[in-house]
Amino acid sequence: xAKKSVLQEFSKGxxxxxxxxxxxxxxxxxxxxTKSVDNGIGMGVAVTFxxxxxxxxxxxxxxxxxxxxxxxCYIVIIATFVTVVELTMQAFVYPLxxxxxxxxxxxxxxCILLGRAEAFAAKNGAAASxxxxxxxxxxxxxxxxxxxxxxxxLGNGTFYKIAVFGPDFEPFRFMVEAPGAFMxxxxxxxxxxxxxxx
Amino acid sequence: xxxxxxxxxxxxxxxxxxxGLLAAVKSGTQERIEYQQLKFVKGPVLKAIxxxxxxxxxxxxxxxxxxxxxxxxxxxxxxxxKNTVAIEGFGxxxxxDIGVLVAINVENDQILGVGVTTHSETPGLGSRAKEDxxxxxxxxxxxxxxxxxxxxxGGQIDALSGATxxxxxxxxxxxxxxxxxQRLKPAILQKLKEKA
Numbered sequence: 001x002a003k004k005s006v007l008q009e010f011s012k013g014x015x016x017x018x019x020x021x022x023x024x025x026x027x028x029x030x031x032x033x034t035k036s037v038d039n040g041i042g043m044g045v046a047v048t049f050x051x052x053x054x055x056x057x058x059x060x061x062x063x064x065x066x067x068x069x070x071x072x073c074y075i076v077i078i079a080t081f082v083t084v085v086e087l088t089m090q091a092f093v094y095p096l097x098x099x100x101x102x103x104x105x106x107x108x109x110x111c112i113l114l115g116r117a118e119a120f121a122a123k124n125g126a127a128a129s130x131x132x133x134x135x136x137x138x139x140x141x142x143x144x145x146x147x148x149x150x151x152x153x154l155g156n157g158t159f160y161k162i163a164v165f166g167p168d169f170e171p172f173r174f175m176v177e178a179p180g181a182f183m184x185x186x187x188x189x190x191x192x193x194x195x196x197x198x
Numbered sequence: 199x200x201x202x203x204x205x206x207x208x209x210x211x212x213x214x215x216x217x218g219l220l221a222a223v224k225s226g227t228q229e230r231i232e233y234q235q236l237k238f239v240k241g242p243v244l245k246a247i248x249x250x251x252x253x254x255x256x257x258x259x260x261x262x263x264x265x266x267x268x269x270x271x272x273x274x275x276x277x278x279x280k281n282t283v284a285i286e287g288f289g290x291x292x293x294x295d296i297g298v299l300v301a302i303n304v305e306n307d308q309i310l311g312v313g314v315t316t317h318s319e320t321p322g323l324g325s326r327a328k329e330d331x332x333x334x335x336x337x338x339x340x341x342x343x344x345x346x347x348x349x350x351x352g353g354q355i356d357a358l359s360g361a362t363x364x365x366x367x368x369x370x371x372x373x374x375x376x377x378x379x380q381r382l383k384p385a386i387l388q389k390l391k392e393k394a
Contacts (some may be wrong), residue, residue, distance in 0.1 A: 069208060
């Protein structure tokens with residue numbers, strides 16, 4: 001495989017390998033928290049922060065960490081950043097923290113993070129890892145935002161808490177419930193596959 | 199052996215550094231987190247029972263030592279006087295502990311207002327302890343030294359229909375506040391004097 005440029009590493013996360021739709025990773029929070037746009041964006045930003053920090057740090061330490069204990073080391077690093085995010089969110093955006101709840105600490109076990117650490121940061125330099133983490137994180141945020149926008153608009157008649165259809169609109173309640181999440185994600189995957197087919 | 203030591207060293211150093219970093223972040227954010235929790239969990243209740251107060255009871259809170267811990271004591275200013283304090287107490291409800299904030303006028307020991315902060319009661323039944331203002335209003339103006347009991351137990355409090363256990367829990371919380379208040383009153387008065 002030819003060496004890709006930093007820009008390519010960044011942009012692949014936005015479309016070609018966008019995590020929830022192409023890699024189909026990190027689905028648990030994707031399904032659970034995309035009830036409203038602010039939740040989607042909040043979760044995306046939290047994941048992006050952890051992804052960028054852990055990617056860079058793991059890439060810097062990749063020659064120091066012994067192969068045999070690498071997974072343990074990665075998990076410690078990722079868990080540290082997740083806890084930092086959790087405490088920061090509690091301190092500054094408490095209502096959002098209450099909404100996202102258990103899914104913030106669960107970022108630790110999100111496959112995107114360990115996946116990127118193992119598959120990318122452990123083999124590439126810091127700059128490329130930064131680009132990779134940033135691209136993946138932004139791709140994840142955009143995917144969550146898109147999914148939560150559809151669900152919030154149809155299920156609640158609002159976008160970012162602003163009413164879009166006026167008072168007479170009867171929302172499709174089930175879109176903000178669990179079945180709506182599965183259907184919506186399924187349809188999005190279907191559309192993405194149809195577009196991506198060569 | 200040298201290889202084994204290297205593994206130990208790597209994991210140990212990474213864990214130590216993370217631990218140190220987390221301790222620093224935790225102590226750096228602790229005060230703000232505590233304030234945010236007070237603001238979003240107790241804030242709305244405090245605002246409801248202190249709606250005529252001219253200060254921010256969240257900012258003006260006293261920490262009174264009790265047994266081994268501390269009691270948060272929110273101070274309300276009415277007519278320019280710091281004469282009201284709110285204390286939280288807990289009672290056993292149907293689904294778990296019920297937290298109740300009780301505002302007490304320190305001059306005549308009367309209850310100014312009562313509000314449920316946290317509970318895990320049945321929605322639509324026990325949860326009315328928080329949602330139904332008429333239930334909490336019963337306590338208004340009563341002396342804090344009253345033996346709070348529901349009517350079924352020979353007291354004067356009208357229980358919520360279908361939620362007697364919850365109503366008992368709220369009474370229990372009031373009794374615990376009453377007990378704490380009577381023990382802490384000298385300390386509270388002294389602190390209020392110091393601040394005024």
